[in-house]
Amino acid sequence: MDPDAPLPPDAEAPLPCAVCGLVPDDLARFECAECGWTPLDGDLDGTKLSEARLRYDLRAAARVGEKARPFVRGVLDDDQWARACDDADRERTRLLDEAAKPTAAPGAGAGGWTLEFGRPDLGRDPSTWATQWAFDELLRHDARTPVLIDVGADGVSVMVVRPDAVDGPGDPWSREDHSWERLAGPLLASEDGERAFQLAGGLHDIDRARLTEALDLGFARLAERLPFGVTTLLADSAPGWTVPGLAIARLRLLRPDARLVRSGRPAADELADAVARLPLPAQYWLVAAQFEGPGAQPVLVPLFPAGSTSGQEAVVRVARGPGGADNDVVLAVVAAPAHPAPSYDPRPVSVQATRLPRGVLSLRARLDGPGRVRWPDLPDVRPDARPLDRLYAHTRACPAPADVVDVMCAIELGGPPVPAAARRELLAGTLELVSADLGEHAGVSVRGYREHSFELGEEHDAVVEGVWDADPDRALDVLAAMERRARPYQSDAAPLEDALAEIVAFLERKRDARGWLNEMNHPPYRVLVVLAGRPPHPRGQGQDPLRELAQPCPRKDDWRAAADALRRSGVRLVTVLDGATDPDRDYWTALGAHRRLTLEGLTPRALADAMGLVPPGGASVPFPLMAPVFVEGDPA
8 A cells, every 4th residue: 555645534524514514523413513404314406405504604694794795605685684684683782782781799700800990881872881891990900901802803902901091192002903814814715705704604614623723823822922910801892703702712711810791892992982981080281381581481271170071171261372373383281280390291191283363262172081182163183293392392492572563564566567566465475474473463554655756746746655553454455455557667766765754754753652761661673674676766866876867856855864763763674675676785785784685586484584573483382372361350
């Protein structure tokens, strides 16, 4: 006999069940222990066998749903399918109801479990209360970090829970997922619908012994990496499914003291809900900012006291800080004692970014449980991954804005139409930034100037229009209403000197109204921007050697005297000139003593930065400013 020849089949070896594929043991050779099938001598045409296979497959497919229906052996009509789905729902409900029945008296659970801390959500079905109790205790357990093993339709998930981190910025557990493909290898189908059908019980072509061996090997490796001697909770989140049920049975051999619960939802969702039911272990605060001295400082605003529970709300009054017009504002919630020491470092709970409108806001915060704070009135809130230490440093680097800001603008309305339109657009965008960042703290004066007329009797006609000391929105409206019609113009001069003379007179009136002593002790921040393409008219004929033909100002206004007066008043002087204009001429160096910029390519943000109206370098206060809380009778 050839020693390499295969051995003949054992005539006494039992054959697999013709319905479910289970290989019977020696004591159950005639009736299948899984499906109850008994070979019938009178079933010559196989009708009974086909019906048994249909019933067996139908139970498994109905547990999964429509995607498993194609794998049912036999001819299936819609009525049969509907009845099978109803039966599967009833079976699932029965299993969940059975799991809800207490197996031990409260306070005497196996494996160190009690119901002492159970706080179920009474709004949910009573069949879920026992499961809720188990998850509540998992978070309140005072032993080492407990382990949650969820066995479901997609595989086995292992979560090591950290009850001491329930109010941190992330989930208080680590998670590792093991798919059924990874655990069972090639024994299961690769197609999603067929694999789900097999997991739910359609195992007629699966070797049960090899499947059990594969699961045992995978679970043994998994158990080696888990902490030993800790409380373990086994969650069956696919009630009635065959392979998950087998997996739970094998896991219980490795963890005999584990408690078993059934749930109609993934265990991670149940665990998240259990976290949400916990009271806050510490007080929650909102990180805000306030200006103290030359810069901003982060401060804590009370939000939710310790012991608060899900569903509570709080309202805080805040305002967007400088630079917040085109930057996110960070809503950072931290945990700290009710009376933290100055050196205490608050623990971050929730750090999110959003955009806030201008003005004082009453922000509503809603508590959804430890570590979960929502801002329901804000439409766009996103997680912010920046560490708080960096945001604190960013806050302290922001200089305090001036209490009062005088923004003065002289803009040439005439000349070539393309740069004239660009000047208007740039100034409008800059005033929008001033409105957004400074609001009522800024008084804006806009003076637009056109062409002098040298016709007899028209020499002294007004050529300047605009508004004085208005709020930014009003100044924007006035700028938009200024006439845009092109007029004849002189190429070598424009009546800028008239606008400058009016601005100097305005400053003198304002200084007189405030008083010299007040001006000296509390000087406001003042800035003038000149947006021009042509130089001012000289005061007299021939005053400018390079422009001998330039006509003098008919009103005898002198740009030199105006520039000297502005400099003595401490006004910051900025010019924005057309690209063809020589910026080194004496009038531009005087009127742009602090900054001379070119119109082409200049953005409103860059101009506002040059004018000193926004924090330098685009810096912004990342946290909202703490706004005053007005009470009845408060004169503010």
